[in-house]
Amino acid sequence: MTGRVTVVGLGPGPDDWRTPAVTALLEAATDLVGYGPYLDRVAPAAPGRRHRSGNRVEANRAELALDLGAAGGHVVVVSSGDPGVFAMASAVLEQLELHPGRWRDVAVDVQPGITAALAAASRVGAPLGHDFCVISLSDVRKPWSIIERRLAAAAAADFVIALYNTRSGHRPDQLATALAVVAQHRQPATPVVIARRVGAPDETVDVVTLRTVDTGAVDMSTVVLVGSSQTRVLDRPLGASVYTPRTYEEPAAPD
Amino acid sequence: MTGRVTVVGLGPGPDDWRTPAVTALLEAATDLVGYGPYLDRVAPAAPGRRHRSGNRVEANRAELALDLGAAGGHVVVVSSGDPGVFAMASAVLEQLELHPGRWRDVAVDVQPGITAALAAASRVGAPLGHDFCVISLSDVRKPWSIIERRLAAAAAADFVIALYNTRSGHRPDQLATALAVVAQHRQPATPVVIARRVGAPDETVDVVTLRTVDTGAVDMSTVVLVGSSQTRVLDRPLGASVYTPRTYEEPAAPD
Numbered sequence: 001m002t003g004r005v006t007v008v009g010l011g012p013g014p015d016d017w018r019t020p021a022v023t024a025l026l027e028a029a030t031d032l033v034g035y036g037p038y039l040d041r042v043a044p045a046a047p048g049r050r051h052r053s054g055n056r057v058e059a060n061r062a063e064l065a066l067d068l069g070a071a072g073g074h075v076v077v078v079s080s081g082d083p084g085v086f087a088m089a090s091a092v093l094e095q096l097e098l099h100p101g102r103w104r105d106v107a108v109d110v111q112p113g114i115t116a117a118l119a120a121a122s123r124v125g126a127p128l129g130h131d132f133c134v135i136s137l138s139d140v141r142k143p144w145s146i147i148e149r150r151l152a153a154a155a156a157a158d159f160v161i162a163l164y165n166t167r168s169g170h171r172p173d174q175l176a177t178a179l180a181v182v183a184q185h186r187q188p189a190t191p192v193v194i195a196r197r198v199g200a201p202d203e204t205v206d207v208v209t210l211r212t213v214d215t216g217a218v219d220m221s222t223v224v225l226v227g228s229s230q231t232r233v234l235d236r237p238l239g240a241s242v243y244t245p246r247t248y249e250e251p252a253a254p255d
Numbered sequence: 256m257t258g259r260v261t262v263v264g265l266g267p268g269p270d271d272w273r274t275p276a277v278t279a280l281l282e283a284a285t286d287l288v289g290y291g292p293y294l295d296r297v298a299p300a301a302p303g304r305r306h307r308s309g310n311r312v313e314a315n316r317a318e319l320a321l322d323l324g325a326a327g328g329h330v331v332v333v334s335s336g337d338p339g340v341f342a343m344a345s346a347v348l349e350q351l352e353l354h355p356g357r358w359r360d361v362a363v364d365v366q367p368g369i370t371a372a373l374a375a376a377s378r379v380g381a382p383l384g385h386d387f388c389v390i391s392l393s394d395v396r397k398p399w400s401i402i403e404r405r406l407a408a409a410a411a412a413d414f415v416i417a418l419y420n421t422r423s424g425h426r427p428d429q430l431a432t433a434l435a436v437v438a439q440h441r442q443p444a445t446p447v448v449i450a451r452r453v454g455a456p457d458e459t460v461d462v463v464t465l466r467t468v469d470t471g472a473v474d475m476s477t478v479v480l481v482g483s484s485q486t487r488v489l490d491r492p493l494g495a496s497v498y499t500p501r502t503y504e505e506p507a508a509p510d
Contacts, residue, residue, distance in 0.1 A: 007381075016279070019369070021271040058501075082369075084376045086501070090384030093498035097489055107493040110377040114274065114337075114367050121339045122365040126262075129345030130397075131405055133388045133414060142385075142503030146413070150386055153412035157405045159388060234352055238362040243348040246313075246341070248397030 002105040005069040009083040009113020013199015033065040034078030058091035069106040082115035116223045117162035120195030123205045125240035138165035155185035163224040176215040193225040257360040260324040262344045264337040264368020268454015288320040289333030313346035324361040337370035371478045372417035375450030380495035393420035410440035418479040431470040448480040
């Protein structure tokens with residue numbers, strides 16, 4: 001008998017950003033596999049056996065999930081946000097590639113969730129309303145040189161840029177370095193959105209500029225959105241105020 | 256008395272990809288404003304008055320929603336996917352900018368949804384598992400030259416690329432032209448995912464390559480994902496098979 005492994009995204013925070021498709025899978029699972037704090041976000045009523053792990057053991061976690069699937073389980077691997085964006089879906093598929101044939105009869109699929117950049121954008125308006133890039137600043141698994149190359153390319157081509165993994169223990173200055181690359185192609189007044197723990201009760205979302213951003217204020221759970229030449233801030237007393245228009249006008253050259 | 260305008264995303268297709276937050280707003284709205292086929296996806300039980308419009312009148316639709324809000328309504332503007340990605344959130348904010356002061360007391364906010372690229376990715380595995388760009392191929396509101404510049408930049412910097420608005424009446428060859436730009440920087444065997452009407456009953460998702468893609472098969476509701484040098488296809492009998500690993504290895508030069 002063989003089972004199934006589904007990698008799901010809880011969305012960024014509150015239950016009301018979690019899709020009904022994911023909620024149904026969580027309730028039907030025989031086994032729930034994930035980083036402890038994410039499993040804590042699954043309702044206690046979900047009857048599946050819980051397999052908690054630390055946040056640096058994605059490969060072990062994926063292997064465990066696939067073994068449970070091979071034993072006939074209906075296994076759900078829990079990610080925050082969307083499981084396909086810098087998360088567990090790739091980690092599970094990496095295991096399948098590393099061990100060809102080992103879990104051949106285990107069905108593997110993915111259920112999408114709202115990724116943090118979309119949630120952060122919604123809090124301020126529509127900064128991602130035009131072409132954008134999503135870049136992880138973590139250099140644990142890729143060289144910093146490719147990150148800088150991508151930042152420069154995205155900035156030069158005037159994309160809005162969403163940055164994930166904006167801080168890590170071993171490279172506390174990575175966001176400042178990244179923004180310095182972008183600033184070579186953008187005006188100092190370019191809007192920057194600093195969204196910390198979007199959807200959590202202690203969420204903070206600040207709208208600053210490339211000139212005034214305080215990179216020391218970010219933590220592991222912060223997403224940063226850097227506007228394009230077109231992104232603007234409206235003077236609004238109530239609600240949404242940062243957006244990138246649908247119409248593109250050629251920008252002035254940077255100072 | 257003034258009201259509120261909330262721009263929401265239904266997600267790409269089925270109700271079980273719609274967040275509970277959006278469902279609650281739809282049920283509580285006094286007025287529902289949107290493109291007709293999107294309003295048809297709102298449950299008949301939702302009591303709000305429905306204001307249908309065609310798909311080329313975003314500005315008029317936004318103005319109507321804001322006027323209804325100024326009259327005290329709790330207005331919900333309905334987008335497919337995520338309302339902040341090439342959708343109605345920017346259209347509403349554009350109206351606010353065009354008419355400073357006119358709707359100053361109307362609260363405006365945005366509720367995120369699952370955007371088509373994430374849903375399409377989930378159907379095949381995790382092609383967006385590493386840095387990626389999202390580009391609209393519509394040149395109705397931006398010059399084709401900026402689209403080509405962004406495609407070239409994204410391809411040269413080895414991003415995975417998600418393409419929206421892949422076909423329009425007046426430019427039937429835009430996808431072929433776009434892929435030719437990308438192909439200057441990518442191997443012919445690069446995986447390409449063609450996802451048509453993701454989430455709808457007649458959804459089709461095909462995995463092809465840059466060499467074999469049939470650009471004539473796309474329509475207005477097709478999202479195309481072009482892999483990076485790292486994206487690969489696993490030989491799997493069951494389920495997910497296309498992914499971009501978390502680890503980046505320097506690619507070989509293109510042929």
